[in-house]
Amino acid sequence: MSARGFSGSVIATLVLLALLLLGPCILPIYWTMIVTEIFIMGLFSMSFNLLFGFSGLLSFGQAGFFGIGAYTAALLIQTGFPSLWLIIFCSVLVAALFALAIGYLCVRRDEIFFAMLTLGFGMMLFTIAHNWRELTGGSDGMPLCSVPPVRLPGIEWSLFPPVHVYYFTLFWTAAGVFILWRVVRSPFGLMLTAVRENKQRLAFVGADVSRIRLAAFVIAGGLAGLAGVLFCVFNRMATPDFMHWAFSARPVLMTILGGSGVFFGPAWGAAIFFCLEQLVTAFTENWMIVLGLILIPVVIFFPQGIVGTLVQWLGDRKESRS
Amino acid sequence: MEAFAVNLLNGCSWGMLLFLIAVGLTTVFGVLGVLNFAHGSFFMLGAYGSMQIMHLFNSFWLGLLVGPALIALLGMALEMGLLRRVYGRDVSYQLLLTFALLLVLDDAVRIIWGPAYHVVEAPPLLAGSFAFFTHSYPVYRLFLVAAGPLLGLCLWAFFRFTHWGKIIRAAAMDRDMAEGVGIRVPLLFTLVFGLGTWLAAVGGALAAPHQSVGPSMGERVIIESFIVVVVGGLGSFPGAFVGALILGLIESFGTVFAGRAQMALPYILLAVVLLLRPRGLFGREA
Amino acid sequence: MTPRPILEINRLGHQFGDFVVMRDISLAVQAGTMTALIGPNGAGKTTFYNLVSGRYQPTQGSIFFDGLDITRMPAHRRVALGLLRSFQITNIFPHLTVLENVLVPLALEHHKGFRFWKSMSRERDLKRQAEEILERVGLASEAHRRAHELAYGDQRLVEIAIVLARNPKLVLLDEPTAGMNPEETERMVHLIQELAQQSGTTFFLTEHDMNVVFSVASYLYVLHQGSLLAQGTPNEIRGNRQVKEAYLGGSLDS
Numbered sequence: 001m002s003a004r005g006f007s008g009s010v011i012a013t014l015v016l017l018a019l020l021l022l023g024p025c026i027l028p029i030y031w032t033m034i035v036t037e038i039f040i041m042g043l044f045s046m047s048f049n050l051l052f053g054f055s056g057l058l059s060f061g062q063a064g065f066f067g068i069g070a071y072t073a074a075l076l077i078q079t080g081f082p083s084l085w086l087i088i089f090c091s092v093l094v095a096a097l098f099a100l101a102i103g104y105l106c107v108r109r110d111e112i113f114f115a116m117l118t119l120g121f122g123m124m125l126f127t128i129a130h131n132w133r134e135l136t137g138g139s140d141g142m143p144l145c146s147v148p149p150v151r152l153p154g155i156e157w158s159l160f161p162p163v164h165v166y167y168f169t170l171f172w173t174a175a176g177v178f179i180l181w182r183v184v185r186s187p188f189g190l191m192l193t194a195v196r197e198n199k200q201r202l203a204f205v206g207a208d209v210s211r212i213r214l215a216a217f218v219i220a221g222g223l224a225g226l227a228g229v230l231f232c233v234f235n236r237m238a239t240p241d242f243m244h245w246a247f248s249a250r251p252v253l254m255t256i257l258g259g260s261g262v263f264f265g266p267a268w269g270a271a272i273f274f275c276l277e278q279l280v281t282a283f284t285e286n287w288m289i290v291l292g293l294i295l296i297p298v299v300i301f302f303p304q305g306i307v308g309t310l311v312q313w314l315g316d317r318k319e320s321r322s
Numbered sequence: 323m324e325a326f327a328v329n330l331l332n333g334c335s336w337g338m339l340l341f342l343i344a345v346g347l348t349t350v351f352g353v354l355g356v357l358n359f360a361h362g363s364f365f366m367l368g369a370y371g372s373m374q375i376m377h378l379f380n381s382f383w384l385g386l387l388v389g390p391a392l393i394a395l396l397g398m399a400l401e402m403g404l405l406r407r408v409y410g411r412d413v414s415y416q417l418l419l420t421f422a423l424l425l426v427l428d429d430a431v432r433i434i435w436g437p438a439y440h441v442v443e444a445p446p447l448l449a450g451s452f453a454f455f456t457h458s459y460p461v462y463r464l465f466l467v468a469a470g471p472l473l474g475l476c477l478w479a480f481f482r483f484t485h486w487g488k489i490i491r492a493a494a495m496d497r498d499m500a501e502g503v504g505i506r507v508p509l510l511f512t513l514v515f516g517l518g519t520w521l522a523a524v525g526g527a528l529a530a531p532h533q534s535v536g537p538s539m540g541e542r543v544i545i546e547s548f549i550v551v552v553v554g555g556l557g558s559f560p561g562a563f564v565g566a567l568i569l570g571l572i573e574s575f576g577t578v579f580a581g582r583a584q585m586a587l588p589y590i591l592l593a594v595v596l597l598l599r600p601r602g603l604f605g606r607e608a
Numbered sequence: 609m610t611p612r613p614i615l616e617i618n619r620l621g622h623q624f625g626d627f628v629v630m631r632d633i634s635l636a637v638q639a640g641t642m643t644a645l646i647g648p649n650g651a652g653k654t655t656f657y658n659l660v661s662g663r664y665q666p667t668q669g670s671i672f673f674d675g676l677d678i679t680r681m682p683a684h685r686r687v688a689l690g691l692l693r694s695f696q697i698t699n700i701f702p703h704l705t706v707l708e709n710v711l712v713p714l715a716l717e718h719h720k721g722f723r724f725w726k727s728m729s730r731e732r733d734l735k736r737q738a739e740e741i742l743e744r745v746g747l748a749s750e751a752h753r754r755a756h757e758l759a760y761g762d763q764r765l766v767e768i769a770i771v772l773a774r775n776p777k778l779v780l781l782d783e784p785t786a787g788m789n790p791e792e793t794e795r796m797v798h799l800i801q802e803l804a805q806q807s808g809t810t811f812f813l814t815e816h817d818m819n820v821v822f823s824v825a826s827y828l829y830v831l832h833q834g835s836l837l838a839q840g841t842p843n844e845i846r847g848n849r850q851v852k853e854a855y856l857g858g859s860l861d862s
Contacts, residue, residue: 056414058414058417060419060421089790094498105592105593105597108600111413111414112357112413113556115357115417116548117552117592117596119359120545120548120549121589124586124589127586128585128586129583131384131585177628185726185728185729186723186724186726186727186728187715187720187721187722187726187731187734188721188723188724190708190715191712191715191716191721191727193708194701197704198702200699201695201700201770202701203776204663204683204684204687204693204695204699205692206687206688206713206716207684207712208682209684209686212721219724245541248427268486281398286429286433288426288428289426289430289433290427291425292422292423292424292429293426295418295425296422296423296426299422300408301405301408301696303411303415
């Protein structure tokens with residue numbers, strides 16, 4: 001299921017990457033920014049899908065780690081930390097540490113408890129961000145006046161123009177996706193799939209299922225944190241909304257829309273999500289109800305998601321032809 | 323000493339509301355095997371629904387009677403129309419579906435009633451407050467402290483002595499067995515889901531005069547009832563009672579002793595129970 | 609001098625709530641033998657395996673494996689010591705390929721479960737070993753099919769292959785031929801005998817097919833209503849009146 005479409009998609013990925021590199025030359029600035037947001041949410045959703053699609057764990061609290069990444073970055077930038085590299089590194093590390101502590105509590109029981117506890121602890125992080133005004137600015141969030149430039153030997157690359165933010169985001173998203181790609185193809189990735197397939201059999205061939213799940217949770221949390229840093233740079237602010245369950249719902253919806261069984265499914269789901277948002281927000285501000293109303297039939301009738309169903313349909317046609 | 327008594331009463335009144343809500347959640351889980359993420363939204367709908375009826379007929383009691391019943395009907399319709407289609411599937415899809423319901427219902431409330439908070443008056447019979455040493459204490463809270471255990475007792479008697487109560491308990495223990503002895507399981511599931519929804523909605527209707535009615539009231543409740551069922555043990559009736567009482571007391575005493583850090587107390591309780599007794603205080607060993 | 613038993617069970621008992629399902633069982637399995645546990649339906653054979661393999665914790669008694677007390681050890685650590693089990697209902701990774709089904713335990717055997725970076729396709733050593741194991745159980749030609757697409761008997765062989773990949777000292781086989789047709793049964797029996805001779809692995813199996821039991825096992829334990837009724841060589845058990853009665857009674861009841 002998950003392995004399908006991997007090796008063949010390498011070329012497709014490279015072509016797509018080339019297109020994305022040319023993106024800002026073709027697209028108007030408004031759409032350049034939307035595509036930037038799609039990158040960020042695509043990475044966020046793909047990190048969520050490491051848990052959901054690959055190991056069968058449904059987390060409703062990933063926004064917590066996304067927000068931790070965003071807030072850590074915002075705090076470091078505000079205190080005048082000069083190095084963006086170091087800011088990203090520290091933020092991802094902090095998000096991963098939070099994932100380690102919270103994950104340790106969440107993986108102790110079955111999938112239902114996991115869903116319930118991730119939601120609960122995710123909202124705990126939201127509550128902290130919302131109420132600890134001295135540190136986080138409370139419900140107003142933390143606006144940033146400036147973001148330090150990207151510094152490479154001999155170059156200083158300001159993150160003021162949206163096109164620069166686009167490439168900056170593309171680079172880090174690609175790095176995050178590359179990490180995910182390596183992980184799912186590694187022996188550990190095989191363990192994850194085995195957890196989803198049959199955790200009992202896996203335990204009885206000597207695997208510590210909780211530890212495997214915890215490791216996946218930490219990786220997913222760290223990458224969600226990375227997406228959070230990018231979002232913070234993109235928006236020039238961090239707000240408690242980033243940690244609310246309505247925000248955790250985003251990667252869930254994107255993954256379901258795109259399909260959890262396909263590696264890039266969640267990213268396609270993110271693209272579908274934003275195109276829908278452009279359409280829908282023209283008519284109504286209550287955008288969650290629209291998403292909920294879309295999600296319900298997708299869950300009932302197309303459990304493999306839109307892209308997932310399409311991939312399977314194409315596969316079936318190919319098989320029946322040969 | 324007085325402060326202590328006041329906090330005790332506050333903790334008990336909120337704890338009793340939580341108990342009603344958590345019992346609904348835990349019963350639905352026990353029988354249907356579905357954890358309902360939209361349970362808090364039904365609580366909120368109960369508050370709004372009964373408030374609407376109170377305004378229409380100018381009667382608190384009519385609102386309390388009719389509002390939750392209507393929400394229970396809505397719950398049963400949702401069970402028959404949507405949830406029923408995913409019972410055979412992986413548990414993730416059931417969680418996703420109720421989560422989608424949560425998003426829809428929460429936003430629907432915002433669309434219908436707007437983002438503002440509403441105040442619901444306690445009925446004349448329970449309005450006002452009485453002198454309690456030097457404090458004055460609202461009569462309505464005292465009513466909640468009494469109504470909670472009373473409703474709990476009714477529920478207990480229902481499960482213990484009535485035909486349907488016994489069937490539900492049997493089905494909660496073994497779903498196949500219920501089918502084996504000729505109980506129409508789809509009907510049973512719908513009724514139990516209706517009962518769970520009703521309990522949440524009654525909680526909401528009772529909470530309306532106790533706190534203000536607003537679009538994020540379901541949020542706090544669903545998380546707190548999750549904490550209650552994890553602490554008490556998912557599927558356990560006495561667990562829900564004890565868990566709800568502990569949480570209610572921790573919160574009311576927390577405001578006094580922990581100041582602003584009291585927000586973190588429920589989560590600390592949750593973490594401690596998960597570390598020491600992952601199955602909850604009353605959870606059965608597998 | 610008798611060799612040290614690989615599995616030694618002392619006064620093992622278990623209850624669910626007030627319901628006693630297993631009482632006072634003591635037995636020993638010698639290394640390198642083929643021992644069987646038999647008993648009528650509901651005698652508690654599967655519960656016994658669940659206790660030994662670590663799925664449940666016993667309420668009384670102790671379990672020693674290879675001289676080590678494993679009574680309270682979690683299941684996955686027992687596996688690391690070389691104690692493996694199969695299940696009565698086929699228990700494999702249905703949507704993985706047959707090869708991947710064997711690669712999972714092999715990666716664990718070589719402590720590679722937590723390697724995050726190296727590609728699985730570069731683990732040529734593991735792949736070669738997995739192919740060898742599939743060769744041994746006769747599934748080499750099916751390596752790249754998804755496990756759930758295989759015939760029932762072949763799926764059971766996949767489970768044997770999974771168990772073998774952990775290089776076990778003792779294998780608990782819970783009704784290895786359950787649901788098989790005569791031809792598949794014969795293939796399974798042949799395989800088990802061959803494995804026992806080649807690798808020196810100890811097998812401890814339950815089985816409802818008495819022909820299978822008497823043809824493979826060298827020593828038998830009989831379980832009845834949660835306690836040990838008799839033990840001995842196949843010939844001794846065949847002649848045991850109590851055992852006959854238990855089986856007759858059991859089959860009349862059920």
